[in-house]
Amino acid sequence: MADSSRSHRRTRAAAVLGGAALLLGGVGVPQAGAAPTAGYPVKIQLTHVDHVAPEIRVWDRATWKAYEVTVPEGEDFGTADLPTGNYLTIGNYAGYDASGTQARFLPKTFSVGTAATTVTLDADLANPAAVNVDEPTAARVTADAWYTLPNGEAAFFANGSGATLYAAPVTLPGLTLNLHDVRQKRGSGPNRPSPYRYDLLHRFTGGTPASPVVSVPTAGLAKKRTTVRAQGAGLSATVWTAAVADAEKGLSGTYLPAHVPLGTAYTHYLTPGASFDRYLEYGPHALGMPGMTLPAGDAGSEFFGRAPFTSYASQFPASQYTGGKFSLNEPASLSDAYGNEGLDSGGGTTWRVTTGAGALLGASGVLSPYDTYTVAAGSHSSYKITHTVTRSGAHSRLSPRVTTDWTFPGSALTASAPLPVTDPRLTVSGLDGRNRVPAGPVTVKATLVPRTDGTTATLTGIESSTNDGVTWTAAPLTTSGATGSATVAVPAGAAFVSLRVTGTDSAGGTLRQTVTRAFGGPAAQTALTFGSTTIGGVVVNEGKTLVPTLTGLGGYNVTFTATDPSGIASAGVYLYHGSYDKPDGIVYVVAPAECVKRAGSTTWDCTAGFDLSGRNHLGLNKLAGTWSVAAWALAADGNGLFSGPVGGSATIKRASFLTANATPEPVTAGGKVTVKGTLTGSAWEYGAATALAGQKVDLQFRKSGSTTWTTVGSGTTDTGGGVTVSATATADGGWRLRYAGTATSASKSSTVDYVDVT
Template sequence: MAGTNRGSRREDGGRGVRSAAALAGALALLTAGAGLGAQPAGAAATYAVKVQLLHAAGTQSEIHVWDRTTWKEYDVPVADGADSGTVALPAGDYLTIANYTDWTVRTGFVPKTFKVASAATTVTLDADLAEPTGFTVDDPGAGPVMTDAWYTLPDGQPAAFQVGWGRQLSAAPITLAGLTLNVHQVLQKKGAGQNRPSPYRYDLFHQFHDGSPASPVVAVTTAGLARQQTSVRAQGAGISATLWGTASTEDGSQSGTYLDTAVPLAVSYTHYLTPGARFERYLEYGPHSVSLPHLELPAGDAGATEYVGRAPFTNRAAQFTASGYADGTFSLNESASLSDAYGHEGLDNESRTTYRVTSGATVLGASSVLSPYDTYTVDAAASYTSFKINHTVLRAGAQSRLSSRVSTDWSFPRSALPGGGTGTGKLPVADPRLTVGGLDARNRAAAGPVQVKASLVPRVEGTTATLSKVEYSKDDGATWVVAPAAGTPGTYTVTVPADAAFVALRVSGTDSAGGAVTQTVLRAFGGPAAENALKVGATSVGTVVVNEGKTFVPRLTGQGAVTATFTATDPSGISAAGVYLYHGSYDSPDGIVNESVPADCVKRPASSTYDCVAAIPVSGRDRIGLNKLAGTWSAAAWAFAEDGKSFFSGPVPGTGAIKRSSALTVDAAPEPVDPGATVTVTGRLTGSAWEYGASTALAGQKVELQFRKAGSTTWTVLGSGTTDAKGAVKVTAKATVDGGYRLKYAGTSASASCYSSVDNVDVR
């Protein structure tokens, strides 16, 4: 897992990585400022201060110094891989903080105060003085995942940001009035991962005032924490979503780093929080992110369950970024293009967006395929009296099988624009709001009637809007049925057929400013039938080859990657494509691993076919997480056409074998041995246990004993044995000549084959 920067922190993660040229320039200025070169007339004398960090070899380090009177900051240049730097300082009292990291091994801070009098000096910082910081809870099943910490200086400015994995973030003690160490730590159930999400998450925050103590650890009890139940609905085949969160201080300062854990879909999870602390959050379904309201709760149960991710997912005016009109120009940005029915703003990073603006038969602008963040501008000359804007967003993927295409058509007269076309403001349009009753936790409806609540929300105050029609389709928009109005105003009845895998919705209406809107949501919610592939237009994807057709044995911990290759084709070209692997059925898999970025696709010469390569991160514990998921995985893929009209998403031919690693020990005795005597060969067979990130005995497995005569390259099978409950095996053979013995495990559909090392035995 990894923290992600959502604020203003540097992309180098605070490691202070600099170019050689920049470092040389800084050292040149430093030399001049240290009295080794000319100083400007009248300038205060400065002295070379060397700040050295001990016992942090092999880390990336960053050192800063602050004047304790003015709190002016000085950067200490530290070369890559170095543990010291020199800075020119005038006489005064100072605070220095070194932060160092080698990511998953150790990360920490070393603060220290010092004085500069009238000569050069050396300040020594010792990383061995740093002690782990974080929290202990009275839940023995919970363990730390990540820790985020930073200091707040006495003048209120935040400083020295750092992120550590597990309990690896440490801080050395210091006593200094006004200096605050802020610590945010996330804990979850031990052994949790992507396909085995934790049923709870702890977000704990504490401030150590007036410095950091010798043991910066806080003990808390679950009974004393705030508790929020949250239920996240699935919108596809995902097993889990990713919750990101950051903590902020009373004055609003924060590290800007969001810490992540997997949370389960289709069931509730418990969120434990430090009472009174403010936590900002967002949720990710793969590339689809949904903004959540911040939490700032008192101790105890928050009461009502919080719900996230109800279908349909449609666009709405974003709080901070939305389409507008100014100075005769449309600025189109529908960034909240995939918001859920609960009102949480959302977008899909891998979605594709297009805009088209017309006036009558005249096309004023038609965008290329854009990302959901892009803004598209179109001139609206005064001679045009009416406008029509189409916004279409396409998406596909393992966890994005709903709202595959959302297309909205707005039309309005020029008179509806701000100032009649001479002003600045919001687009004079209305957004449909749709809520479907009776959906289960996977956003599926049973066969039969369901109630759909529909309304229109104008973006311009004082405008009213009237819904005129709701339609639905069971065949991905090929045919449409008008939904009859139910008894309650704004409620319509949609009859879901038993053979419908998905249901599409289309709504139409008008507003009091002379505008109209029609929105079509393909695959708005799921039906009772098994999910199937979606193919719109000519886009197609060929067979996926996983790991060159060979068995893939992931590392038990850490990150490895399996390669998947495939072809994607469309007459207009391919703008983006990707692949993921699933275990079990496509409709309801029990495991998923997907690529972290779209595939790299290269067009074949004089062809509409692209060769694509994707790297799918896979590790035994974190990405797979369950031993039962070892074996055959199937492939699914998605692709968007360059014209923004055609796309494909669904299962494709191709499978891959992902197996648990195995290992064998060997020991042949006695050594040496008499001719004709018995050689007893023992060993132990173990396999990786993905649940626990460790190895475990493989019992009841056949192990073969092989022998190679000295000087030969040929192996002969001498016998076999079966491992006991502890994985131990014993096989005997008659000694005839000098040679080597080894054990072989042929493997199974779930465990990879392996050989032991060779144990050579001399015959006397």
């Protein structure tokens, strides 16, 4: 067997499609050439800050050379040695308060003479920066800000989810504060996506004004109707946008996320003439989106995420034959039928390369989808390469396995060229917004595209399966060279339809691509099982009720077992509300589970942790109650997969709040104690507590020195959540109100009010 090696070089395509908040320029670091320079000691001190370890930069205002500033660990100042001259400094730090993240820019001009000096950056001088709109329901989701220096270089970036951005005033010709503000409907989130999104860019020139706030009318913006088709159970996807700082220099702002609805259009408003880069994420699956620069007015409609999701010859370097080796990498292995390139960072890849003499690279296990794998080709008359992509999860019930088999003669290899193979392009008629079709005939179209110039291809077959590839039915084919179509009958009992396409090319190669669950059918969706992989023993939060706070992040876990004879490569879990087929709520457990093998067993014990916020993650009161669990596991050899509902459930309740005040204090023996209180519950829709009316509340008493509470009365809350209950006082002790809770609201006891009896 020839030697094989693995390169960990990650392609630019994978970096863009797989990551969040990617910075494309020299951001937040000194410009090239910045270095300590002999001069006079300068201390740059931040005052009125609630955070240490700021970032501080300094530039010479004559040359715009950057100078190194040293910030001691845990301190709120920096030092530099600077020659005599005039300078600009910008201090940046992030703080936190009850409203969330605060990011502050503190710019200031100063001069250095012939002695040491101290420059003070006062955080209290910074004022909020914003681009407001006239839509009263719109609120900031996230924002990004950066400075452009007079020489055109980007100087600093700061951003944050829901952040309040502040900037101190400074006047300097040529200095620009750029602000990218993302706004959506207040209270929106993963289970309650906004029907619109604003991407607003404003540039404050000549420095920072005293009040860096502008307001823009919606009527004057660019408008695009965007539809993202669903490929799984989710109610929303995430679109990331970055305002382009300088296209010629390749500088872009930070990518900013916001949830958008699946299966239905949302309205995207943008600042006219501003350029935005963007991409789309379904959890770990990312799709490229074309950038946008639009004039004011209606720009029509656009669509993304059409099934089938299949491998694509990427515009970035895909698999190559170079220097007698195959360099195997398919960075667009899960692209949509519109041609938007995609990759699932949570999936797995296996490669197999064989010749008449045997295997050059075996499918020994699941590999990273990002990396490039190299194998010496040698001199053989023919080759077969099999590329398999496997993935799972709530976001992606479609295309859980895509296997592409290529064969080609050795004579087709050309030094330093793409592999001499052909890719299929597939489309399916009649798909709805969730990539499903009703019972009846659908048209499947296929076009074969050779990667080598001058090569022609011929489509030879289209097959379909409604039982995940156990049996296949060849469809009558109408072809014209590389292009053809076939009519596939979808029965009423089909939950999914798999597709297989075959073809040949003029260089002597063949193609067979199999797409499991290429699109959805009319029947209820079901679990997927390949091989011997199983999941069991699911327990959420140790079996205890989950009562998330309204806005904070409470940490929880799910434990389960996964079993396969070859071991477990990866596994994960998620919670869903309603039916598995069409849930009305999803709680994603973003990170894969941590799995540990049991000694002497093929079973692995897995734990997945997740955060949960009532408003930010759940967002709807109707989602309180019983949730079901779905899980997935991929076998270590790539041949086994389970994905679907599993035993186990979780109860998620709205937090309750109950006050109590007992009067009179003290009370005469035998007299009445009256306790008044108010019962409220977390309103996940509104981000606040609201009255719980019509609820029974018990009055309880505990005698001093005792540990036993006794119920002595009860009352029912009014429309405002208020309740009043009285009882006879017989001894000193504590009084409290107790709410037993419901199937959707958590139980709660008030604080104890002690009353003396005289």
